[in-house]
Amino acid sequence: MTVALPVSAESATVPETPQQLGLWRRLPTKAKVGAVMMGVFILAAIIGPLLTPYDPAFQNPAPALSLHSPDAAHLLGTTQSGQDVLSQLLVGIRLTLELALSVGVIATVLSVVVGVAAAYLGGVWDEVLSLATNVFLVIPALPLLIILLGYLPQKGQLATIVVLSGLGWPWGARLIRAQTLAIRGRDFVAASRETGEPTWRILAVEIVPNEVSLIAASFVNTVLYAIGASVALAFIGLADLTSWSLGSMLYWAQSQQALQLGAWWWFIPPGLAVALIGTALVLLNTGIDELGNPRLRKAGGTGVGAWHGLRPTDPTPVLEAAPPPRGRLASFLHSFSRSSLLDEHTGPGGTP
Amino acid sequence: MSFIVRRVIFYLVAAWVALTINFFIPRAMPGNAVQAIMSKFPNLTPSAYGALEAMLGVGHPGSIWHQYWSYLVNVSHLNFGTDVSQYPASVSSLLAQTIPWTITLVGTATVIAFAIGTALGIMAGWRRGGWLDRVLPGLMFFQAMPYFFLALILLELLAVRAHLFPIGQGYTGGLIPGWHWDFISSAIDHSLLPAFTIVIASVAGWMLQMRNVMLTTIGEDYVLAAQAKGLPDHRVVWTYATRNALLPQLQGFGLALGFVVSGAIIMEIVFSYPGIGLLLLNAVTSNDYPLMQAIFLVITFAVLLANLIVDVIIVFADPRARAREGAR
Numbered sequence: 001m002t003v004a005l006p007v008s009a010e011s012a013t014v015p016e017t018p019q020q021l022g023l024w025r026r027l028p029t030k031a032k033v034g035a036v037m038m039g040v041f042i043l044a045a046i047i048g049p050l051l052t053p054y055d056p057a058f059q060n061p062a063p064a065l066s067l068h069s070p071d072a073a074h075l076l077g078t079t080q081s082g083q084d085v086l087s088q089l090l091v092g093i094r095l096t097l098e099l100a101l102s103v104g105v106i107a108t109v110l111s112v113v114v115g116v117a118a119a120y121l122g123g124v125w126d127e128v129l130s131l132a133t134n135v136f137l138v139i140p141a142l143p144l145l146i147i148l149l150g151y152l153p154q155k156g157q158l159a160t161i162v163v164l165s166g167l168g169w170p171w172g173a174r175l176i177r178a179q180t181l182a183i184r185g186r187d188f189v190a191a192s193r194e195t196g197e198p199t200w201r202i203l204a205v206e207i208v209p210n211e212v213s214l215i216a217a218s219f220v221n222t223v224l225y226a227i228g229a230s231v232a233l234a235f236i237g238l239a240d241l242t243s244w245s246l247g248s249m250l251y252w253a254q255s256q257q258a259l260q261l262g263a264w265w266w267f268i269p270p271g272l273a274v275a276l277i278g279t280a281l282v283l284l285n286t287g288i289d290e291l292g293n294p295r296l297r298k299a300g301g302t303g304v305g306a307w308h309g310l311r312p313t314d315p316t317p318v319l320e321a322a323p324p325p326r327g328r329l330a331s332f333l334h335s336f337s338r339s340s341l342l343d344e345h346t347g348p349g350g351t352p
Numbered sequence: 353m354s355f356i357v358r359r360v361i362f363y364l365v366a367a368w369v370a371l372t373i374n375f376f377i378p379r380a381m382p383g384n385a386v387q388a389i390m391s392k393f394p395n396l397t398p399s400a401y402g403a404l405e406a407m408l409g410v411g412h413p414g415s416i417w418h419q420y421w422s423y424l425v426n427v428s429h430l431n432f433g434t435d436v437s438q439y440p441a442s443v444s445s446l447l448a449q450t451i452p453w454t455i456t457l458v459g460t461a462t463v464i465a466f467a468i469g470t471a472l473g474i475m476a477g478w479r480r481g482g483w484l485d486r487v488l489p490g491l492m493f494f495q496a497m498p499y500f501f502l503a504l505i506l507l508e509l510l511a512v513r514a515h516l517f518p519i520g521q522g523y524t525g526g527l528i529p530g531w532h533w534d535f536i537s538s539a540i541d542h543s544l545l546p547a548f549t550i551v552i553a554s555v556a557g558w559m560l561q562m563r564n565v566m567l568t569t570i571g572e573d574y575v576l577a578a579q580a581k582g583l584p585d586h587r588v589v590w591t592y593a594t595r596n597a598l599l600p601q602l603q604g605f606g607l608a609l610g611f612v613v614s615g616a617i618i619m620e621i622v623f624s625y626p627g628i629g630l631l632l633l634n635a636v637t638s639n640d641y642p643l644m645q646a647i648f649l650v651i652t653f654a655v656l657l658a659n660l661i662v663d664v665i666i667v668f669a670d671p672r673a674r675a676r677e678g679a680r
Contacts (some may be wrong), residue, residue, distance in 0.1 A: 016369065030489070057439055086399065135366045136605060138659055142614030143632065143651045144373070147644045224496075231498050232618055236633060253663045271501035277498025289564075330647045 010248065019314055028070045031287020031335045041273075045097045048090030056087040056244045070265050076110030077265035080256045088244045089269050095157065095245040096227060097277070102161045103226035107168035108219040112211075116167060116203060136170040142315035145229060151239040160233070163224050171225075179214050183207055185207030213288055224278060231274055294343045359663045361541075370652040374645050375423050377580050379416075387588045391623055427649065441488045443646045444629060451650070453628030458616040461550035469555040471599055473562025478589055480567065488563070491556035503549040503622045510545060517545040520624040544625045550615060559610070562601050569597040599670055606662035609655050 027035070053074075059081040070077040076085035100250075118129035148163050149155050183189060184207065192206050208215075233239055234247025241248045249270040257265040401410030430444055459566065478483040494502065502564070511517040523538040570593055578592045624630060628647055635643035667674060 047616065125587070131362075131365070134362070138363075138366050138610070139370050139373075140610035140613045140654060140655050141653055142610075142617060143648045146617075146632060147377060147648050149375075150639075150644055152639070228498065232500065232614070235498070235500050235618070236621065247591050250498070254504065259504060269506075271498060271505075274501070275493060275497035278491075278494045281553060282492045282496055286560075288491075 001246045013064060014205075016105050024275055026291070028290045030283045031291070034280045034283030037276060038284060040278050041093060041280065044090060045094040052084075052087035052090050054084035054087045056083060056091045069263075070142040076269055077263070078267050079252070079259075080261075080263075082343075084321055085266055085269060087250055089273065091244045092246040092249050092270060093273060093277075096230065096247065096274075096346030098227040099157055099161055099164075099230055099245070103168055103230075104203045104223035105218050106161070107222045107226075108167035108172055108215060110165065110169035111218060111222075112176055112208065112215060114173040116180050116207065116326060117176045117304065118173070119180030120199075120207070126177075129173075131172045133173045133177070134164060136167070137174065141167045141230065142232065145233060146236065146238060149233060155242075157237055157243070158315065160230055160239060164229055168222050168225055172215075172222060175214055176211060179211050180207060183210055196318055212290060217285055217288045224281045224285075226275060227277060227281075246274050355667060356664060359660060362658065363660055365559060366656055367653060370649065371410040371424065371427060374649055375420055376643060377645070388487070401633070419432055426507045442642050446643065447628070447646060447650055450631045451653070453625065454616060454629065454656075456619065457546060457627065458612065458619070461547040462612050463555070465551040465554045466558050466605060467560025468551065470562045470598070472555070473559040473568055473601075474589065474597070476559060477566025477570065478593070487503075489614060491559065494552060496555075497553075499553045502553055503546075503619060504508070506549055506552075507545065507622065518528045518542050520622075522626040542625075546619050546625055552621060554615065555614070558601075561604050562597065565597040565600045566593060569593045599666060602662060602666055602669065606659045609658050609662075611654055613651055621677070627670040666668050 024032075025133060049338040068074055068078040068082075074084050074086065076089065077085070078084060079088075114129055118133070144162060145167060149160070152159050152163075189202060189206050193203050193342065197205075230245070231247035231250065234241070234251050235254065235305045237251060238249070239245065239248055241251060247270075250267070253263075253270070256262075367508065370587060476482065476488060479485065507519070510520045518524070518541055521542060523535060523542055529535055575588060575592050578588045583592075616627070619625065619634060620627045620629035621633050632644065632647045634640070635647060
């Protein structure tokens with residue numbers, strides 16, 4: 001599958017007071033490359049449809065223009081029915097990014113709400129929300145997406161966004177809950193609670209801003225998931241195949257046997273575009289990950305001993321705050337989660 | 353209560369959630385599934401309408417709780433109803449035909465990819481900045497590519513053009529499936545390319561994950577202590593770092609199984625491989641709702657079971673978990 005595995009779930013640390021100004025310079029090279037690549041695609045999505053040389057749906061009846069290889073008039077050639085591939089690609093990038101970014105925003109908001117609520121409210125709230133998160137993590141998403149869309153009479157862009165967002169939040173919620181648990185026990189949160197700040201303010205001003213790098217990472221991951229899933233669903237035919245997204249382009253290229261006919265210019269560009277967008281997002285995510293977890297950062301020098309050089313500069317590790325006291329029902333529910341196994345020996349002092 | 357028992361209960365809850373979702377989807381979705389089936393199969397007589405309603409559980413007499421209960425009873429007897437698109441066949445028999453194909457191929461390929469990826473990740477993590485570490489971004493590119501895109505290109509190049517592998521299908525047409533060598537060798541021959549594409553597409557993910565866990569583990573004090581004692585590198589890597597880094601990797605394996613299954617569905621569609629994913633596609637394209645729902649349940653239960661197995665392995669692999677199991 002194209003969905004990247006979330007990396008270093010347990011080792012996220014609080015970013016060290018990010019200086020807004022030097023942020024770009026402090027970004028790892030990988031993240032910069034990813035950001036630039038992504039910028040190019042977003043630019044293409046914004047201005048691309050204005051530049052399309054032809055109407056992507058226009059079927060040129062001239063037989064000479066069926067499966068025409070790339071030339072000056074059609075930079076990426078034509079499809080079987082004489083449609084211009086470049087025009088379809090530019091429109092397709094827009095539709096696909098539109099879908100993926102919408103899913104990213106909606107699902108990330110859901111996961112922040114669920115994750116922060118679970119960790120901050122604690123008790124039975126935490127256990128119920130965590131149980132829901134874990135259940136939806138373990139139920140395979142694609143088969144569920146397939147039957148959901150299979151039942152929908154109209155499989156338009158909006159329906160796909162709703163369904164993908166509805167199943168896209170648990171990964172982020174899990175990570176954000178863990179992070180919030182670590183932060184909620186820290187002194188600055190306790191201080192603002194003592195000064196009588198309302199809960200919403202503690203959440204919005206003290207806690208969520210400290211999770212920006214994690215939220216960004218889970219947003220990027222969700223966008224990645226949305227692109228992968230939407231393209232795969234379109235390939236199966238579960239999408240609006242009358243509009244031009246990268247997925248529906250691939251569907252038509254495949255169902256009209258572009259590869260067997262040797263029309264690589266029809267099949268390769270949309271797939272390559274998906275791959276490049278995906279690579280950009282993975283690079284961006286690895287970069288964010290390295291920003292938040294200094295051990296993953298390259299410490300100069302190579303070889304077995306390279307990590308020795310890293311250790312003195314390691315920031316003080318953020319110890320997992322002691323979990324909040326649980327009521328009887330809550331601790332009963334908690335004992336069913338996989339993490340209950342790790343609870344007792346990863347606390348401070350619980351050395352292996 | 354031991355850890356395993358508690359996990360079993362968790363998976364039972366997850367299974368119940370999946371069953372419930374499955375029950376409510378046809379009832380909550382707009383549109384009329386029975387209408388859709390009737391228009392798809394014009395040879396169905398109007399009298400089939402009631403039969404279809406009964407099969408899908410819509411318009412069923414009795415309250416929704418009554419329907420829900422009889423649905424649970426049916427599923428617990430592995431009774432998924434009669435198939436619509438391949439009419440007299442029962443859904444269970446179609447499932448029984450296709451599941452072995454999927455489990456054999458996808459199971460083997462996934463274990464191979466996991467083993468190779470983990471081994472490469474150990475090396476990349478230990479020799480940080482080495483050549484393996486530097487080819488990682490290149491591997492990510494393969495990871496980011498839609499799986500079916502990669503698979504279709506490999507199928508075209510290696511099977512259609514170069515004739516190195518057979519083109520799709522599970523075995524050579526005309527052979528009768530059974531336990532004889534002709535059939536088995538043909539089945540193996542046909543599974544090589546699909547397995548290869550699964551490994552290529554997923555190895556980078558395992559590798560990246562293992563590398564990152566290794567980097568975190570290597571930073572631990574006990575690894576530093578092992579080096580300070582003057583232990584040889586291979587002992588530090590394998591006995592100290594890897595053994596500890598494998599646990600999070602195994603947990604990641606459990607969580608990633610859903611993605612593995614998704615990849616398998618697409619793989620079977622690309623290669624026309626006679627497994628459960630291809631069956632799902634056929635069910636979707638022919639609006640065969642009973643079959644679709646049964647496949648969803650079977651896939652979900654398989655993933656839950658595999659997760660349980662991973663949990664058992666974790667308990668046996670982690671002496672701390674074992675000690676606590678015993679202490680209870």
